[in-house]
Amino acid sequence: MxxxxxxxxxxxxxxxxxxxxxxxxxxxxxxxxxxxxxxxxxxxxxxxxxxxxxxxxxxxxxxxxxxxxxxxxxxxxxxxxxxxxxxxxxxxxxxxxxxxxxxxxxxxxxxxxxxxxxxxxxxxxxxxxxxxxxxxxxxxxxxxxxxxxxxxxxxxxxxxxxxxxxxxxxxxxxxxxxxxxCGVQTGFGSVMNSLGVTAGSSLAVFGAGAVGLSAIMAAKAVGASIIIAIDLVESRLALAKELGATHVLLNSGTTLAQDVKDIAPVDRGVRFAIDTTGVSSVIEAMVQSLGLMGKALSVGMAYANPELKIDINQMIMSGQSYLGCIEGDSVPDKIIPRLVEEYRNGRLxxxxxxxxxxxxxxxxxxxxxxxxxxxxxxxxx
The missing domain is CATH 3.90.180.10 (Medium-chain alcohol dehydrogenases, catalytic domain)
Structure with a gap:
C-alpha cells in the first residue's frame, strides 16, 4: 500500500x-x-x-x-x-x-x-x-x-x-x-512521577513554556500550596498565574535563588523545583533555591554548556537531591488517558x-x- x-x-x-x-x-x-x-x-x-x-x-x-x-x-x-x-x-x-x-x-x-x-x-x-x-x-x-x-x-x-x-x-x-x-506528559509526569510533589508543599518551575506550564497545572492538581513560576517573558508569567501559579518571578539574575527562597521560608527554600530551560546558570540557581530535604529536577537538555557548579556539602547537610528526567518518567498508555480525562474535566x-x-x-x-x-x-x- x-x-x-x-x-x-x-x-x-x-x-x-x-x-x-x-x-x-x-x-x-x-x-x-x-x-x-x-x-x-x-x-x-x-x-x-x-x-x-x-x-x-x-x-x-x-x-x-x-x-x-x-x-x-x-x-x-x-x-x-x-x-x-x-x-x-x-x-x-x-x-x-x-x-x-x-x-x-x-x-x-x-x-x-x-x-x-x-x-x-x-x-x-x-x-x-x-x-x-x-x-x-x-x-x-x-x-x-x-x-x-x-x-x-x-x-x-x-x-x-x-x-x-x-x-x-x-x-x-x-x-x-x-x-x-510529549510536552504535557513531561511536565505532568515530572511532578507526579519523578518529584512526587505532595499536597501543601512548595514547587518552583524555572521556565514557563509548555513543559513548565504543564508542571504548574499538575502541581495545582495535587494541591501544592506554593507554586512559583520563573521566566523572562511577562506574558508567560501572566499565563502561569492563570493556570495555577501562586507566585511569579521575572528572572532576576544573581538574586534569583534568594528571591525564590524568600517566598518559601518554612523549609528555608522550596521542597521541589523543576528546570525546563537547560541553561546552566538557571539550573545552578534552581539547586540553590532548594530548602531542607529539597529535590530538584532537570528536564531541559543543556546543549550549550552541560557542566554545573553545585555545592555538594550544602546538599549533604540539607538532605537535598538533584535528578534528571526524560518524558516525565511516564508510562504513556497510563498517563495519556488520564491527561485526556483531566482536559475533558477542565483541570488541564x-x-x-x-x-x-x-x-x-x-x-x-x-x-x-x-x-x-x-x-x-x-x-x-
Whole structure:
C-alpha cells in the first residue's frame, strides 16, 4: 500500500522546513498508518533543526500528534480499527528491564527507536520523495515523524483513546490534545512521577513554556500550596498565574535563588523545583533555591554548556537531591488517558497555552515559538 502525503521536510540543518510530497509505503505488520489531525511543535524539533542532534537528511520531524487510524498492519488487527482516535508519543521496545518495570522512557533502545530511520525494506526506501528519482527520506522520528498528513507509526508510539477512554472527540478538540504525547506528559509526569510533589508543599518551575506550564497545572492538581513560576517573558508569567501559579518571578539574575527562597521560608527554600530551560546558570540557581530535604529536577537538555557548579556539602547537610528526567518518567498508555480525562474535566486547559497554525505556515509557527510569542504552536492538517 502506498500513500502520497504532504510532509514538512527538513532538507538541511538551519533551514526552513519545506512542504513537499512524500510517498509512504505500509504500514508494516507492527505499524499503523495514522491520518494526522494536528502536530505540536516541541523544542526537541527545534534542537534537531538547528543541528544540536545531528542525523542524516532529508528528514521528517514531529513527535507530538493526534489523529485517526487510516490503516492497520497485519500484526495489529486486533488492537486497532480504522477510525480509532489516537495520540502519538515516544517509542520503546517493551522487552528490556526498564520497559518491563514501567520506565519506558529509559528503554535500553530509546535512542535507536526514536532517532530518524531510513525505513528501508530489502534496500528499498519505504519513505521517499514523490519525484521520478524517488529519493529516500528519513522518518519514524520518535516512532512517528508526524510533521505529515499521514504517518507510519510504531505500535508502542500509539495510544488508542477510542479504546482506553471510550471517546469520539470532535476534530478541533482532538487537535488540542496533540501535545499530550510529549510536552504535557513531561511536565505532568515530572511532578507526579519523578518529584512526587505532595499536597501543601512548595514547587518552583524555572521556565514557563509548555513543559513548565504543564508542571504548574499538575502541581495545582495535587494541591501544592506554593507554586512559583520563573521566566523572562511577562506574558508567560501572566499565563502561569492563570493556570495555577501562586507566585511569579521575572528572572532576576544573581538574586534569583534568594528571591525564590524568600517566598518559601518554612523549609528555608522550596521542597521541589523543576528546570525546563537547560541553561546552566538557571539550573545552578534552581539547586540553590532548594530548602531542607529539597529535590530538584532537570528536564531541559543543556546543549550549550552541560557542566554545573553545585555545592555538594550544602546538599549533604540539607538532605537535598538533584535528578534528571526524560518524558516525565511516564508510562504513556497510563498517563495519556488520564491527561485526556483531566482536559475533558477542565483541570488541564492545554488550549490556553496553544495556538493553531495551518501546516503550510509551519515556519511562522516556529518563529513565533522561538520569539516567545506562542507557547505551544500546533500545526493543523
Amino acid at each position: 502506498e500513500t502520497v502525503t504532504d510532509a514538512l521536510v527538513m532538507r538541511n540543518f538551519g533551514e526552513d522546513l519545506r512542504v513537499e510530497r512524500v510517498v509512504a509505503k505500509g504500514p508494516a505488520p507492527d505499524e499503523v498508518l495514522v491520518e494526522i489531525a494536528a502536530t505540536g511543535i516541541c523544542h526537541s524539533d527545534l534542537l534537531c533543526m538547528s543541528g544540536n542532534l545531528p542525523f542524516p537528511t532529508p528528514t521528517i520531524l514531529g513527535h507530538e500528534a493526534a489523529g485517526t487510524v487510516a490503516a492497520v498492519g497485519t500484526g495489529l488487527l486486533g488492537s486497532y480499527s480504522v477510525g480509532d482516535q489516537v495520540i502519538l508519543t515516544f517509542d520503546s521496545c517493551g522487552d528490556c528491564n526498564s520497559c518491563k518495570t514501567d520506565h519506558p522512557a529509559y528503554c535500553h533502545d530509546f535512542t535507536s527507536r526514536n532517532a530518524p530511520s531510513d525505513l528501508s525494506d530489502d534496500g528499498k526506501p519505504r519513505l521517499h520523495m514523490a519525484t521520478p528519482d524517488a529519493s529516500p527520506v528519513w522518518g519514524k522520528f520518535f516512532g512517528q515523524s508526524s510533521f505529515a498528513r499521514y504517518a507510519l507509526v510504531s505500535s508502542r508510539s500509539i495510544i488508542n483513546i477510542t479504546a482506553s477512554c471510550g471517546l469520539a472527540l470532535p476534530r478541533e478538540e482532538l487537535q488540542y490534545l496533540a501535545p499530550l504525547g 486547559p492545554v488550549d490556553k497555552m496553544a495556538r493553531m497554525y495551518p501546516y503550510t505556515e509551519c515556519n511562522r509557527a516556529i518563529a513565533d515559538m522561538r520569539s516567545g510569542k506562542t507557547v505551544k504552536p500546533i500545526l493543523v492538517w
